[in-house]
Amino acid sequence: MDRDGNGGGDGAVIGSRIAAVRGALGFLTRLPVDHRDGDWEAFRSRPWTFPLVGLLAGALASIPLLATDALPAPTVAFAYVLAVYAVTGIHHLDGVADLGDALVVHGDVERRREVLKDTTTGVGALLAVALTVAGLALAGVSLAGLSPATAVGVAVAAEVGAKLGLAAMACFGRAAHEGMGRQFTAAATSGAFVVPAGLVLAAAAAIWPHPAAIAVCGGIVGVGLPWYWADRFLGGISGDIFGAANEIGRVAGAHAGVIAWTLL
Structure with missing residues (x-):
């Protein structure tokens, strides 16, 4: 059954x-x-729920981008950043902060894991969060230069791509230790990735080379960066890596979509 x-x-x-x-x-x-x-x-x-919720959250967070033809780009970008965190919350940024501290620490795997769990906020955490929020804001400025439909499409696609990347982490990732990361990896099977991946990638292929299709791919690649680092330097993923990947995937997807619009 x-x-x-x-x-x-x-x-x-x-x-x-x-x-x-x-x-x-x-x-x-x-x-x-x-x-x-x-x-x-x-x-x-x-795991099919990840991209489904990404679609809803991305649609709600992108509402300010409907004003790209009416308001100054910085104003639209600021409203977009506020909308993103109003819809998705800021708790995932905690993963970015912990990852930032773990990135800059010197030591072996155990030392990096210790820093990842430490509640003290170091300079690596501050820089990582600042870069992530700034990256999202700058993506918002670029999105504000597009038509409302294109801007919304890219923002939603970036969110969906990031969430599909999280689904991949849950299905194929290796947890470093007991905790939230293992709760996902132990419950999700590799076969459960087929349906969400098939639906999202089929939709992206149908609109290729629209910038939104590129944004989906960018979101997935963005998630892959902290995932790869965690596998190599932490021995696997954790709840903090899920949170960090969510934020990095969104930023990477949005920038990928804007770059695609500029070049194509």
């Missing part, structure tokens, strides 16, 4: 999928969702 079925028929399947979406919304956004027992477990085993 599959995870959705649980032997309870169509009603149980639908109920478990709704629970998974609620769990994903609770983890990935700040949207007011009525959480129930079992939502977190349902979400962890259903």
Whole structure:
């Protein structure tokens, strides 16, 4: 019996999928969702919820970009950054901060893991968060130079691409230790990546070479950067790496889309 079925028929399947979406919304956004027992477990085993929530969050966060023809670019960009963090929250930036400190520390794997878990904010954390927020703001300025439809398309695609990258981490990643990272990697199977990857990549292929299609790819690549580093220098991923990858993927996807629009 599959995870959705649980032997309870169509009603149980639908109920478990709704629970998974609620769990994903609770983890990935700040949207007011009525959480129930079992939502977190349902979400962890259903990675297709990552890009689905990315689509919703990206659409809501990109609303200020509809004003690209009416307002100055810096104003639109600032509103976009505010909207992103109003919708998705700032808790994922904690992963960026911890990753920043781990990046600059000298030592072996154990020392880097120790720094990653340390609640003290170092200069590496400050720089990493500053660069991430600045990168998003500068992407917003560039997006404000596009037509509203193109700007929204790129922003949404960047969010979806980043979330698909997180789904890949959950399905194929190796956790460094017990914690949130292992909760994802232990619950998600490699086969569960087929459906979300197929749908997202098929949609990107259908609009290729639209900048939004490039943004999806950029978001995935952006997630791959901290994932690769964590595998090499931490022995695997963790909850902090998931948070950092989410933020880096968004920024990389948005810039990739703008670059594509400039060059194509």
